[in-house]
Amino acid sequence: MQVSEQISDQPNFDQNFDQILSTVTFDSKNPPNPELIDACVHCGFCLSTCPSYRVIGKETDSPRGRIYLMDGINEGDIPLSPAIAGHFDSCLGCLACVTTCPSGVQYDQLIEATRAQVERNHLRSLPEKLLRQFIFSTFPYPNRLRVLLAPLLVYQKLGLQKLLRSTGWLEQFLPKQIKAMESVLPTLTTQAFQDTLPELIAAKGERRYRVGMLLGCVQRVFLPEVNNATVRVLTANGCEVVVPKLQGCCGALSHHQGQEAQTLELAKQTIDAFADLNLDAVVINASGCGHTLKEYGHILKDDPHYAEKAKLFSAKVKDVQEFLDKVGLTAKMSPLQEQPLTIAYQDACHMLHGQKISLEPRRLLRQIPNVQLRESVDASLCCGSAGIYNILQPEVGHELGEQKVTNLTDTGAQLIASANVGCITQIRKHLQLQGHKTLLMHPMEILDYSIRGQKLE
Numbered sequence: 001m002q003v004s005e006q007i008s009d010q011p012n013f014d015q016n017f018d019q020i021l022s023t024v025t026f027d028s029k030n031p032p033n034p035e036l037i038d039a040c041v042h043c044g045f046c047l048s049t050c051p052s053y054r055v056i057g058k059e060t061d062s063p064r065g066r067i068y069l070m071d072g073i074n075e076g077d078i079p080l081s082p083a084i085a086g087h088f089d090s091c092l093g094c095l096a097c098v099t100t101c102p103s104g105v106q107y108d109q110l111i112e113a114t115r116a117q118v119e120r121n122h123l124r125s126l127p128e129k130l131l132r133q134f135i136f137s138t139f140p141y142p143n144r145l146r147v148l149l150a151p152l153l154v155y156q157k158l159g160l161q162k163l164l165r166s167t168g169w170l171e172q173f174l175p176k177q178i179k180a181m182e183s184v185l186p187t188l189t190t191q192a193f194q195d196t197l198p199e200l201i202a203a204k205g206e207r208r209y210r211v212g213m214l215l216g217c218v219q220r221v222f223l224p225e226v227n228n229a230t231v232r233v234l235t236a237n238g239c240e241v242v243v244p245k246l247q248g249c250c251g252a253l254s255h256h257q258g259q260e261a262q263t264l265e266l267a268k269q270t271i272d273a274f275a276d277l278n279l280d281a282v283v284i285n286a287s288g289c290g291h292t293l294k295e296y297g298h299i300l301k302d303d304p305h306y307a308e309k310a311k312l313f314s315a316k317v318k319d320v321q322e323f324l325d326k327v328g329l330t331a332k333m334s335p336l337q338e339q340p341l342t343i344a345y346q347d348a349c350h351m352l353h354g355q356k357i358s359l360e361p362r363r364l365l366r367q368i369p370n371v372q373l374r375e376s377v378d379a380s381l382c383c384g385s386a387g388i389y390n391i392l393q394p395e396v397g398h399e400l401g402e403q404k405v406t407n408l409t410d411t412g413a414q415l416i417a418s419a420n421v422g423c424i425t426q427i428r429k430h431l432q433l434q435g436h437k438t439l440l441m442h443p444m445e446i447l448d449y450s451i452r453g454q455k456l457e
Contacts, residue, residue, distance in 0.1 A: 049381070139249075216249075288350045350420070378403070385423050
């Protein structure tokens with residue numbers, strides 16, 4: 001029985017609140033699979049790779065501990081209380097434990113099912129509820145997000161952001177989640193307020209492939225230059241690019257936070273937007289989106305109208321780096337500077353652990369003359385962005401971001417390459433906080449510079 005149903009049966013809610021919380025459990029709709037839970041032998045290999053455990057240091061904030069809690073709730077031995085729900089909320093969903101686990105535990109499926117249960121059955125506080133409603137009714141919808149950002153553009157252009165940050169006013173008076181949102185706000189331009197790419201962009205020279213491109217929701221607003229660079233790289237390498245006008249959010253943000261209904265709706269809209277376009281591939285330049293797009297077959301498996309469509313769609317989805325590495329670069333590459341350029345490539349979690357893509361982007365970057373790659377310590381550890389994690393859990397997110405930037409800059413690299421919008425905003429924030437001038441670019445921007453013969457400043 002859901003919390004809302006229990007509350008409606010209680011004439012005196014305040015008196016019975018503790019009693020309600022002590023009896024809340026998972027409902028019968030897709031609880032964490034006991035067979036997947038039983039695959040965990042509690043060996044502890046996941047602990048050293050789990051970012052939340054490394055920061056918080058509690059067993060209950062580790063994959064092994066959360067699996068124990070899932071099992072307890074399934075068996076009726078543990079209630080889904082606010083404290084227990086908090087341990088599920090503390091998970092970044094980075095999937096590092098999936099890569100590490102010697103027993104092959106499918107923690108990604110377990111946490112996905114659990115988060116949906118938490119959203120349906122856990123009674124959140126009013127501030128939590130309002131913040132989540134705001135995020136999920138704004139971020140996945142680019143035009144709504146643009147309305148929100150219009151006054152923030154003025155805020156930046158008038159110098160108010162710089163002034164308020166320097167005085168410490170934001171730190172002193174804003175709620176921590178609002179401070180976290182403001183802290184990762186990129187420098188906005190007028191380009192963020194409209195989609196400028198045409199629906200069809202011809203290949204340069206002979207057409208080798210016809211690909212569809214997903215613009216993303218936050219990506220097209222916060223980093224429109226990345227989408228523009230991606231199109232130029234694709235067309236320079238013989239790809240005709242189709243950009244469906246009706247596309248919106250892919251549902252990644254909602255999916256990672258257990259918002260089932262919204263995820264299903266956005267997934268179906270995305271499939272429809274790319275239908276009947278005769279595409280060789282659907283490419284995406286943001287790792288979190290790419291991972292979710294490849295999961296559509298699983299996400300929509302119970303939908304009689306979309307289950308088969310979703311499988312066929314997911315089979316065509318490729319990260320743009322994965323796609324270009326497979327088909328090969330044909331455009332001429334130029335050095336980005338006269339001297340050797342050192343680059344530290346940052347592995348986004350849903351690229352490395354979710355899509356198992358690691359070598360492909362490195363192979364592409366090495367094709368640029370005079371490029372040398374450097375690897376950081378703890379390269380596979382999450383940067384703390386994790387979609388909206390750095391907003392909902394700002395303290396843990398901040399510590400992980402600080403650690404990530406320290407490790408990346410310790411390589412001495414002149415340039416950091418990152419292939420996810422959340423990682424880019426998080427790393428940029430901590431570069432500024434630590435006073436580093438290290439360049440930060442998406443790999444598609446780097447390749448675009450090389451193809452166009454543009455030098456780094």
